[in-house]
Amino acid sequence: MKRVVILSTIAAVMLSAATIHFNEAPKVTNRVMPGNGQNTVLSFYDAIKDAKESVVNISTKKRIKLPSMQNMPFFNDPFFKQFFGPMFRNSIPRSRVERSLGSGVIISSDGYIVTNNHVIRNADEITVTLPGDTKEYKAKVIGKDPLTDLAVIKIDKTGLKAIKIADSSQIKPGDVVFAIGNPFGIGETVTQGIVSATNRNNVGINTYENFIQTDAAINPGNSGGALVDSRGALIGINSAIITRSGGNNGIGFAIPSNMVKDVVKKLVEKGKIERGYLGVVIEDLRGNLKEVYSHKYGAVVVDVQPDSAAAKAGIKRGDLIIEVDGKKVDDANTLKSIIGSYPPGKEVHITYERNKTLHHTTVKLAERPTGSNSAVSQLKGLEVQTLDDRIRQMYNIPRDVKGVFVTNVKEDSAADKAGIKPGDVIIGVEDMNIKSVEDLKKAFAKYKGPKKIFIKRQGIPLIVVLK
Numbered sequence: 511m512k513r514v515v516i517l518s519t520i521a522a523v524m525l526s527a528a529t530i531h532f533n534e535a536p537k538v539t540n541r542v543m544p545g546n547g548q549n550t551v552l553s554f555y556d557a558i559k560d561a562k563e564s565v566v567n568i569s570t571k572k573r574i575k576l577p578s579m580q581n582m583p584f585f586n587d588p589f590f591k592q593f594f595g596p597m598f599r600n601s602i603p604r605s606r607v608e609r610s611l612g613s614g615v616i617i618s619s620d621g622y623i624v625t626n627n628h629v630i631r632n633a634d635e636i637t638v639t640l641p642g643d644t645k646e647y648k649a650k651v652i653g654k655d656p657l658t659d660l661a662v663i664k665i666d667k668t669g670l671k672a673i674k675i676a677d678s679s680q681i682k683p684g685d686v687v688f689a690i691g692n693p694f695g696i697g698e699t700v701t702q703g704i705v706s707a708t709n710r711n712n713v714g715i716n717t718y719e720n721f722i723q724t725d726a727a728i729n730p731g732n733s734g735g736a737l738v739d740s741r742g743a744l745i746g747i748n749s750a751i752i753t754r755s756g757g758n759n760g761i762g763f764a765i766p767s768n769m770v771k772d773v774v775k776k777l778v779e780k781g782k783i784e785r786g787y788l789g790v791v792i793e794d795l796r797g798n799l800k801e802v803y804s805h806k807y808g809a810v811v812v813d814v815q816p817d818s819a820a821a822k823a824g825i826k827r828g829d830l831i832i833e834v835d836g837k838k839v840d841d842a843n844t845l846k847s848i849i850g851s852y853p854p855g856k857e858v859h860i861t862y863e864r865n866k867t868l869h870h871t872t873v874k875l876a877e878r879p880t881g882s883n884s885a886v887s888q889l890k891g892l893e894v895q896t897l898d899d900r901i902r903q904m905y906n907i908p909r910d911v912k913g914v915f916v917t918n919v920k921e922d923s924a925a926d927k928a929g930i931k932p933g934d935v936i937i938g939v940e941d942m943n944i945k946s947v948e949d950l951k952k953a954f955a956k957y958k959g960p961k962k963i964f965i966k967r968q969g970i971p972l973i974v975v976l977k
Contacts, residue, residue, distance in 0.1 A: 532617065532618075533672045533673065533675060554688065561673055561743075563641050564671050564673035566638050567692045567698070568734060569611050571635040572632055611731045612626065612692070613734045615673055616670045616672050619671070623638065623663050623665065626747065636651070637649065640670070647666065652777055653776075653778070654777070657850075673743075674741075674743045676741075676743035682705065688703075689701045689703070690735050692732070694730060695731055701726045703760075705723070706761070710763060711841075717846075719843065721766070722765075723762070724763075728748050734748065735747070735748045747767075748763075751763070786849050786851075786856055786875030787878040788819055789876065792811055794809070808845075808863070809831045810828070810842075811829045818876065819874060823871045823873040831845055831862045832863060834861075854876060855877075857874050860872075890954070891923020892925045893919070894915060896914055897911070897913060897935065901915050911966055913935040914936050914945075916932050927977075928974045933967070934965045936964070939962070940956075961976055962975060963976045
């Protein structure tokens with residue numbers, strides 16, 4: 511069994527128009543084999559010492575409100591009040607503080623830091639500690655992008671060492687890399703490995719994926735830290751691992767630096783990411799599908815939303831999109847990335863195959879909806895899906911656990927305030943057992959007021975109250 515582990519757990523502060531200049535690393539022109547000698551020790555200390563000074567520790571605090579006594583009939587029972595008295599009632603905490611640790615990378619000398627969105631998500635307080643400095647700096651959120659799991663924060667300090675950023679399109683499997691971060695909160699740590707693969711895009715973690723896969727040891731707390739090459743130049747931001755035990759199994763993922771630069775620039779300048787939207791459901795061209803199309807690459811349209819940009823441009827179910835503005839569409843992920851790189855309102859020229867004949871159309875992109883196509887995204891901020899074999903295998907969920915899997919929780923929603931988290935399995939609502947999305951819909955329709963939600967989190971049974 512395997513599961514994908516997001517390695518750690520404010521509204522965005524909008525600034526006036528700003529810009530950022532990256533510390534670009536030189537282009538790679540040579541790759542060498544290490545030499546040897548009796549008086550020689552192979553070491554990368556000098557190569558990565560500067561990069562280490564650019565990786566920071568991040569700690570966050572989030573205050574969780576506990577269910578009110580007024581919503582718990584047991585505490586209002588007259589016998590209970592008489593037996594225990596008011597002192598017991600007043601001694602029960604009304605809230606608790608949830609703490610989390612992660613890492614970040616300095617990208618400008620005046621205090622801009624990039625990290626994972628999940629590191630600072632919903633935090634009430636963000637604190638940054640610099641290498642070799644015990645002073646804690648309060649950070650504010652400049653912008654965040656859940657779809658790529660990236661965020662930019664800023665501390666009030668200048669003269670920082672900004673990391674050199676490499677062109678991630680140049681990296682090759684087999685290149686030596688180092689992961690720098692703060693695993694398990696023990697302090698700055700460097701681990702070494704190689705690039706195992708590039709362009710991993712079917713991991714199922716983010717909406718926009720183009721991961722670098724590495725076997726450099728990445729553990730909880732490394733999220734938001736740096737993946738650097740043998741020169742110490744940033745090639746990626748460490749984000750997630752696949753694991754059976756919760757620890758490192760040699761399969762880690764980093765967001766490539768080219769994607770990081772694009773997202774960071776937009777977040778610094780605008781505080782948010784605006785993405786174009788076609789309004790189609792797409793799949794890769796694979797298997798028997800290749801036999802019915804002349805082209806052997808592209809993205810197959812399997813559904814078109816009514817009144818969407820694609821529908822207005824005449825794109826239909828079954829069309830094979832092979833090119834956008836002269837850019838080749840290799841697969842569904844490529845199309846998603848190309849369209850997402852354009853702003854809403856931009857007109858793009860699309861080439862597609864229909865009935866083995868090429869067609870061309872111009873599409874005026876719409877704005878990507880902030881919601882989700884998830885089955886119950888409208889219910890208290892929850893996005894869920896019924897447990898299936900793929901989810902069970904990915905998250906190591908036993909077959910005897912029945913319920914719905916929480917894929918996302920909208921910030922500041924009722925579900926978020928109740929303490930429900932992505933990765934939880936909802937197994938019951940009040941006296942109803944939940945085995946499917948339809949069961950959950952029925953339960954929410956039946957119980958209108960505050961309701962007890964029974965969940966399992968990493969195999970541990972929990973109960974929360976959802977208002």
